[in-house]
Amino acid sequence: MKVLAVLVLCVTLGFSNTLDSCQGRCGYGTDSNYSCQCNPACERYNDCCSDYAAICKASTSCKGRCGESYNSQNECHCNSLNTHMCMYFVDVGGAVTDAEIKSISERLYSLDSNKASASVLVIDPQALVASSQTSSETDRSSKPLFSFLNENVLFSKPTYAALLSVLDNYNRMTGQAENFSSQQLAEQDKFVRETMSNTQVGRELFAFLYNKGIYKSEEDFIQDLKMMWFGLYSRNNNQLDSSGFEHIFAGEIKGGKVSGFHNWIRFYLLEKSGKLNYYSHSFNGPWTTFPDVLGMQFMWDGYYKQVGSAVIGCSPEFDFAIYSLCYITRPGKQCHLSVGGSTLIIQTYTWDNSFYGDGKKFIGSAYPATP
DSSP states (O other), rough: OOHHHHHHHHHTTTTGGGGGTTTTTOOOOOOOTTTSSSSHHHHHHHOBBTTTTIIIHSSSSSSSTTTOOTTSSSSOSTTTTTEEEBBBSSOOOOOOHHHHHHHHHHHHHHHHHTTTOTTTTTEEOOOOOOGGGGGGOOOOSSSOOOEEHHHHHTTTHHHHHHHHHTTTEEEBTTTSOOOOOOOHHHHHHHHHHHTTTHHHHHHHHHHHHTTTOOOSSSSHHHHHHHHHHOBBBBBSTTOOOOOOOOIIOOOOEEETEEOOOOOOOHHHHHHHTTTTTEEEEEOOOSSSSEEEEEEEEEEEEEEEEEEEEEETTTOHHHHHHHHHHHHHTTTTTEEEETTEEEEEEEEEEEEEEEEETEEEEEEEEEEOOOO
């Protein structure tokens, strides 16, 4: 009877199961440990907590507050000087602000549960060189960059497996047409869907772009990513020899040197196989945990890369998401992200010589830029 009385009292006083409430959880991304969610993605996926609208949208809206002065008592802020921005802006369908890009990139970072940890990945950057020395093609590091990677832990994850199946589908030499089998095309589709539809990172990115009015549906989002990333165009000899994905994730050879090549997993695999020799690095990001950013000098089976920058230790979905976010919102420009409280600059380039859809431009390149 005492237990029953306590239960009745709790209900009477309004206590609730925090797993079914947004109290103290607004804006913290998708979390599978909870039975319902409290971020913009939940509206799209119909898994919001029952008190989501009352608690989150009321307290984290910028309606009537844009440009307000900073007030430490506010849960979030509505001016360009603060990183803890409100999640619900009134300019849905409008331009994406720098503050919004920083806010969504921090959420993607917090949701990257598949990133490497120090227990599964160890790197040894060794020689640090000045920018003026990157063209010397001198091997200043006696050991590989990657000292240890637990493949059993990382490569068994679906998004890593999907990336691995796509990376080996390309001819690195520009000027030679790419021809994909039906299986390889299916692998491209699986990679996009695995990273963007089946992960919290992908869901959060879509929800952000959907709420901004950039995409009308998840299928529109997926199909556009497939075209902008995997649609073929010609870099050399009028052959359909390249794509944004090949250039950025797999790497290419053009004009006798390495072009693109900004994915750490690709680097690891080629270094492990003996086809890539790490020489040095010319910049290292401020992060002390993964993901980190390095600008690397290396020789790839006879071809040199003067500076190949990559986000080291992130998951495939995070890599794909931040490049996609930056290309969609800042095409042909620098894109300033916030990752773990530090700035990460992604430089994007459009491919202007051919188009897809209704005049959209393919991804030409994207990479972490020197601060």
